[in-house]
Every structure is written in structure tokens, then in C-alpha cells.
Amino acid sequence: MEMILPIFFIFTLLFSYSQASVVDFCVADFTLPNGPAGYSCKNPADVTVDDFVHYGLEAPGNTSNIIKAAVTPAFAAQFPGVNGLGISSARLDLEVRGVVPMHTHLDGSEILHITRETIRAGFIASDDKVYYKTLNKGNIMVFPQGLLHFQVNSGEIPAIAFVSFSSPSPGLQILDFALFGNDLLSELVEKTTFLSDA
Amino acid sequence: MEMILPIFFIFTLLFSYSQASVVDFCVADFTLPNGPAGYSCKNPADVTVDDFVHYGLEAPGNTSNIIKAAVTPAFAAQFPGVNGLGISSARLDLEVRGVVPMHTHLDGSEILHITRETIRAGFIASDDKVYYKTLNKGNIMVFPQGLLHFQVNSGEIPAIAFVSFSSPSPGLQILDFALFGNDLLSELVEKTTFLSDA
Amino acid sequence: MEMILPIFFIFTLLFSYSQASVVDFCVADFTLPNGPAGYSCKNPADVTVDDFVHYGLEAPGNTSNIIKAAVTPAFAAQFPGVNGLGISSARLDLEVRGVVPMHTHLDGSEILHITRETIRAGFIASDDKVYYKTLNKGNIMVFPQGLLHFQVNSGEIPAIAFVSFSSPSPGLQILDFALFGNDLLSELVEKTTFLSDA
Amino acid sequence: MEMILPIFFIFTLLFSYSQASVVDFCVADFTLPNGPAGYSCKNPADVTVDDFVHYGLEAPGNTSNIIKAAVTPAFAAQFPGVNGLGISSARLDLEVRGVVPMHTHLDGSEILHITRETIRAGFIASDDKVYYKTLNKGNIMVFPQGLLHFQVNSGEIPAIAFVSFSSPSPGLQILDFALFGNDLLSELVEKTTFLSDA
Amino acid sequence: MEMILPIFFIFTLLFSYSQASVVDFCVADFTLPNGPAGYSCKNPADVTVDDFVHYGLEAPGNTSNIIKAAVTPAFAAQFPGVNGLGISSARLDLEVRGVVPMHTHLDGSEILHITRETIRAGFIASDDKVYYKTLNKGNIMVFPQGLLHFQVNSGEIPAIAFVSFSSPSPGLQILDFALFGNDLLSELVEKTTFLSDA
């Protein structure tokens, strides 16, 4: 492997940037201002492989809640390596009868990949038609951008799925939380949803 | 104005495309296949100024319904001149107590411009915080992409507004219609929304 | 409405961001550096509904000028809530015989919406064909990206229109101002436009 | 649930498109021409939920080959529901000592999610720095757009991973295949790679 | 080079698309419908290297005209290989005193590269400030998207330059031609430009 050194040597002769200019990626630096395209970039000299690896999806989320479900995000805010890259991920845990209620994402489409048990998932098109299916381990389903969708554990044991998004910061807006969990006047809620708070 | 003709004449010498290639716009031709970026383009030779003008927003929509409101779209499907251009429009009519219920658009942000009476409008951020305001004639408000938002006539006479979208086909998904107007099993609705159908 | 509190409570359990990470919008902060995608984002904690509402289009612009016209912009520089959102707005006032001269925008297409009197508007395609029309109240017209276009009050009283752009910072380059209002040497102007300065 | 029917009824009054215009998605129709943005859209009336579900990633790919590895794609060409959506997926099977050799994708970034055993994965930045890590089950790693990357089974039993891409048609260009598997003259290969075909 | 055949052989086992799906490029097929993102793609089986090579910029354009200049485009309409790729090219010939008058492009920025003699080139920002320079052989200058710009031969012999655009179909709208070469009523021209047709 004697050719390695000389080749490496002439590399700097062949193509040397005038700036410290590795622009191959833009790992998020949360201490700097952010903009419409994402977070500012961390100094390349400080970037390590650990900026591109995320360990937060190994353990199940806490499903001890009324919906018996947990969404654990690996978005740019948690996983700085995806900043500016148009992709992110999340883990989904659903206890028996667990439900990820109707929700939308602010940006991007989603692919759901079932890794344990069965999940009934679906979305609603803007003409009100529902597309839903019971998915088994190994199946994947895509939810097109902007449409309301949901996931329900339709099996007998806890279910797990991993989702991918075509945005580093897809956001998440859950229907019920948005409607009832906020500080809008009760009257306004009813007016704009036709739901009484029985 | 004697210089007009000779200049026009040399134009064909200076810069002549080898194809019938006016690519300045792509007016929608609904008879051809469409794709992810929009409808196919009408033959430029058949395009007239009327493809770029739309008359459908002059008259009020029919508000004789339970929400006392009407949305009249001028999206690419109704207004072929906006196809591929990243912009579209709509008219909003709200009777007294009229409501455009909580809804999202599949793509694009929106600017609301009040032209008559007062409208209370708002949106919900994904951290559940509500941003709402009572708007008077001439005020404009922007609703960022993907967020649930609503408009209510908070005045004493019918209100009118015009909205613009940063997409030629923004779509519209109204919450109640999506939830109750579809063919999902009643059980699934309750599971995924925590709303009982009392 | 007893279910509100418990649901809100479990929200933090279900989906908690590890950062102060509301990325639903990017309201412009003019004190920070800006970039190719727009201005930096204001700290979400400081954002209020007033960042999303703009009051500058209520009053007519000052048309006491040689063209008897005024364009009042609500671009990202004036209306920080549209930063990064792909949309902006402006008001157009045209006295009798008022003219918005031939102009282009640096980015984005435009929809013109007539709200008072009649306006003759048009654009020129790159094959030199002109598309123009006399528009009445309620009509809308779209001007495809990059093409020279104009608006003239063709009625008997002052006219008003509102325009929308598919860019938060569309810019505006008026032909005459660009040609005669700048500091280019007179000789260069003539050379590059074939216009004598009679 | 008595309110369902009347609400559904007024929907058609409130917001009716003038075209058969469900533009919520663009499922690929391989029989129509395709364009730069993807395949043409299938007639919405013929779309079913099965267009959005893919079953091809359940079974392991055939790893009886020299690299002891298999990549099973679920790109737009195999999974028509992702057409135009900016996302796609694939399954990766690696026998013991299996290798997905150095490769790039034509478009899009990638997230790798380990679901069985351990994989050593990495990418090379354009300044020649290598970022690599041994990943265990549940770990995810992102490979920024355009950079050469690889995956190697570094464990004792067959490994499985699922990858997501920020493009519906990311393509794949494997180094060795590109260099040695093609019909370039042998002389040209050596010239352009400095590799002798020993 | 004995390893070539076996590796090539296992390639089809490793990664075989289920469709005839080379999506690496989208060479324009002018006989099919086009859309907002460009022309439809030619059948990959019919694509040859000649679709990616263009010979039309070798010879000078015809400068026997009033502006003593010629622009020879290699846009998608002339050079089908750039369709959908976000890049195109053109040749510029300027006789002594030749001028490419003030013009804009509908889409994309431009880089000018002088290959013979000297050219005075510039653009006008939307605040009316002019940025211009006399360029010599080997110099390059960039004209940001949407701004009026011009090129003048400021030397003693014919000048040549090559320009690149960040769009496969940048269009071209020359000021004088647009204003005087069209069929607008003379009265309208004067109104919208304040130029008398002396």
C-alpha cells in the first residue's frame, strides 16, 4: 500500500480550498442563530462521527399515559447530524390498545416500518376518503405530506414501529392536544370544531 | 416609432429557439397526464390571456350551510394559469357567526386579507400555543405551513376575505369533515380521537 | 371539559422535545445575520401573534408622484412573520391615469386581485407576445415568474388592488428607474437600451 | 353520531372542486410518460390503500453472492405510493462478513437503522476524513447526501438493517461495479482510477 | 482482470430493479407532453451519449444585426440532456461595439466567462445601484437571479464569452424587444414606460 502517501500528498496540490470549507454536511450548532433552512452549522473541526449516530431510539418510550403510546423523535433538535439533510426518524411504541391519535406533520411525508406485532394505520385524503390497513411485522406504509393519519395497536402484545420523514424537522400536531390542550376560550373551540365538550 | 420594426426583425436572428419553446409558463391541460410537479402544459399556441385571469372569486360562495361559510378556491384545478407557479388564491365568505372550522392545507403557507367586516382568526403551534387575533378590514395575517388554523366572523354583518397560498394546489383538510364525514368505522374514530360521538 | 387537563398533562410525557425547539415558523429577527434562505429566526419565546399580523396595507400609499401610483410592500423586511414561508403581499394604489410601470420581480410569481375600480394589466412573454386584459373588481390575474408586467388604472376613479407573491422577498425592479434612475454613465445607458435620452 | 350525515352533506356545498382533483398524492403510473419530478400520477379513482403499502421488505434478500449482502429497494419504481413524496426505503441483509461496498446515491441523504446484530458503517467526507462507527441494534446513523459510504457486518450472526432516503428514487452506484462491471475499455479504467487490474 | 465477470454477474442478484428504471437522468423527449418541471423523459433504452453532448456552441452566432451581437442558447429545448438538471449554457458573440442589451432571465442566475477580448458587463440591483466591470479573458462574473444585466464589447476586436445558468430553461427577455417589438398599443407602451417613441 505504498501508493497511499504520495497520492494523498498530491491531493493538496490538485484541489485545495482557500477556506476551511468542508461543506459536505451542516451538523446543527444549537448555540448559534437558526434560520428558515435549519440550524447553523457546527464548526467542521469539532464534528465527530457521534454527531451522525443517534442512540435515543433503542429504548422504548414511556407509554404509561392515557393513549398508551409514545413517540420518540430523532429530529434535528435531538439528532444534530440530520440538520439540513431532508430526513429524520422516530420510534413509535404502542401498548396493547395503544393509539397515536389523528395527527399531521408540518412538513414532509412519512414511511412507517413495523418491527413488532401488528398495527392498524391509515390516513384521510382531502376528499374525506380513508386509506387504512392492518400492517404486520416487516410491512411499510407511506403517509403523503400534510394528511391526517393515525396508528393503533391492533394486536395482542406491545407493538413497535420506526418512522422516517422527508424533513429534518417534521413537527407533529396531534389533533386532540391541539384542540383541547390549548388555551383557546372554550367557546371558540366549540365554534371552530362543532365539538361540544361533553 | 420607426425603430420598432427593424429591432423586431433582428430578434429572430439574434435569438431563435430551435423548438416551439415558450417555457415562460405552464398553463394546465387537464386532458394530459399530470405528475408530482403539477398538470402537463397546454400547447403554448393555444394559450390566451384568459388562462391567466380568473373570474370565479367575484360572487360570494353559498353560505347556506351549517357552518355559514364558504370557501371558493382558485387553485390550479380551477385556475389553470397558476399551474407550476407556486401560488394560488381563494375567496372566503362568512355569514354572521359563520366559521371556517379548524383545518390544515397539505402544502403551503397562507396569507389572509380581510376585505369586509371583522374576522377572528388564529392558528395552533405544535407546542399547543394558540396565536389568534381579531382582524379588521385591511389587516393581513399569515398562517405558517402545516399548522391547524381557523376563521370566525366576529362581527355584525357578513364578512369577506381573500386568501393566498404558496402552492398552486394547497388542498384543504377540515377537521370535522375528516373525522366524522368519512367511512371509518365508528370505533376507530373514537379510538384515534378520544371523541365520543355523543 | 374535564378531559382537557389529563390529556394536556400526558402530552409532555408522550412527546417532549429535548431542545427549546418550536420549529413551526421562523419569524425574522433583523438584528441577527441573514442567509440565502432568509433572515434568522426570532427566539420563539419572544414571538407573539402580532408577528403574524400586518397592519401596513390598510391605508393608501402616497400617490402624489409622477406615476400617480404607490406600491406598499408587506415583504419579509416589513412583515417578519412571512420570513421563510414562500409568500408575501403588497397593496397597490393607482390614481386616475396612475401607472405601475413595466417591472419584474427577482423571485416568485404574482397574483393581482382588484378590489376597487378597473385596472388594465398585462405581461410580456419572452417571445414578445403580450397578454393583457382589463380587469374589474373581484377579478384576479396571475403574472408568471420573471416576466415584465404592468398595471394601469383604466377607470374613472382611483383603483386599489392587492397582490400576493410566491416569495417572502420578491424584490421589485422597475424598468425606468433601473434604466434612468441609476448612476450608469449616460453613454452606457444608450448603448445597452437603444434609447436616446431625448 | 347524528351530526355526521348533515355535516357530510354540506361539505359538497362548502368546498367543491370543479375538476376530479384529488391532488393529495401522485401514485406512480408506469404506463404513462415520466418527467424530471417523477412518474405521472395514476388516476385517483384507481388508487387503493395497497398503493401506499409495500410488502417487499419482509423477507431477506438473496445474499448468496460474493459480497454476502443484499439490498432490497422500496423506491418509487417498486413502491408507487412514494412517487413525488421525497422519501423511500430499503432493506439491507448482511451475512457474517457480508459487505455493502463503497457506494453513493444519486440523490438524497440516508438514515440507517440496525434491527439485528452489529454493523460497522461509515462515510468519507470530501476532505478524505472517514467517519465510521460500530452500530448495535437500535442505533441509527445518517449519511449526508453525495458522500461515499459502506456497511460491513461486524458481528457473529447475519445482520439486518433498514434504510430511509430523502428521495423517492435515490439510485445506487456501487464503486466496484461501476468501475469493473462496465464496458469501458480496460485502458481507460486504469487511467481514470490508477488501479491496475492485477 | 478476472474478477470483473463474476462481480458483474452477482450484481443482478444483489440489486435488481423491478422496472426498467434507470432514473439517473431525464433526457427531454419533445414528442411527449411537458410539465412544470420540464420535458418528459426519453425512453432510457433510446438514450445515447450524444444526448449529453452539444455541438451548437462551436461556431459564432450571426452578429449581422443592429446590436452586433448573438446569443446562441444550449437550453433544454436545444440540448435535451440538461432537461431537469438545473443547468444550461449559451455562447455570446459580440462584434466590436456589439451589445447584449439590458435583459433578464425568467429563472436562474448566470455566470459569464470571457474567452476572447474584453467585455464590459454589469447588473442593476433593485435599489438602482449599478455593479459593472470591464472583464478580460479568463475573468468570470456572476449575475444574481432576476436582475437586469447587460454585456458590451469594450475592446478592439470581436469578443466571445460563454455563460452558464442555474436553470435548464432560463428564458431571456430583452428590454427593448419586449417593449418595442411587441403588439401592445403604442399608447400603452408610453404609459407604462414613460418613454416617448420619438
Place this chain on the structure above:
Amino acid sequence: MEMILPIFFIFTLLFSYSQASVVDFCVADFTLPNGPAGYSCKNPADVTVDDFVHYGLEAPGNTSNIIKAAVTPAFAAQFPGVNGLGISSARLDLEVRGVVPMHTHLDGSEILHITRETIRAGFIASDDKVYYKTLNKGNIMVFPQGLLHFQVNSGEIPAIAFVSFSSPSPGLQILDFALFGNDLLSELVEKTTFLSDA
């Protein structure tokens, strides 16, 4: 030319931005943080025409190296005026038998323009098909995004070419350098490329 002053005067009345808001361009300021969309913008007041002109491509690069070739970039890092504009340029010098080895760019397509002697250039599609051609002075060739490509001087004297990219920061990843010039363990190299280091 008496009309210049009054027109210029009314300009500030007609259309005055409330901010120092020339957003026509975003010249790179390397002292500020950068983001996914590029470098931060230099204060417009400090921008001069020299930010838009680049002189670095006039002289040949240093080809006294093993590949007898030099690539001289005019990317955003060297040429701040192209920041955010989707275009950049580079010069290519190839001695007799000089070679730009197989390489890819991280982002963007490329057009090659031969200005001296003949160059054999080509790219490899992801189905392993090679498209290559011997190009003469004046010919241009396009290399679609993401594909491996190369250039070889196939003539008798030094060759020169100029390339354009559809990205302000296209990056460059040369195969051999990436494989042999890096710090990967020798064992890993062999595993992932099937190349022995003979």
C-alpha cells in the same frame, strides 16, 4: 435626460423599504455562522462589484502531480458572490496524458466546456452503462447529478476546460483519494472495495 432626476426622486416615495433590505443577493461573509442553505450574507453596504467578479480562473492550475491535472474551483468558498445562487464554476487543466480520475460531486450537475485541445470524458450510469465521448474545442457535455465521471486529455498538447455546476458548493470526491488517501484501516478498505493494495 432631464427626466432622470425627478423620476429618481419619486422612487423613494413610490416604494421605500422599511429596512436596509437589499435582498437581491447574498454575498458570503465567512466571518459569520453558515447554515444548510449557505454562508451568511455580507452587509449589503459593504458589497462591491468585485464580490461578483472572480479572477482565479485565468491562470493554469499546478499540474506537476501524478495525475498531471489540476482543478481550480470558483465555488462559494472562493467566489463569495455565488453564495445562495445555485451556480458555480471551475477551471480544469490537463497535461498530455493528464487525468481527472473518477469522481462525484456532492450536489449538482455539471457542464464541461472544452476550450483547448481534446478531452475524452464520460460518466457511468447506475445500471453500469458508460456514456463517453471524445470532445473537441467548443463542445460541451453534461454530467447528470450524482454519477461517477472522469476526464482524460486525449490529445497531443495540454488541454483546458471550464466547468459549471448547478450548486454554489458542489464539493468533489475523487475515488482514489477517498479510498486510499484516508485513514481507514487497510483491512476495511479491502473489505469494502474488493481491491487489494498490491
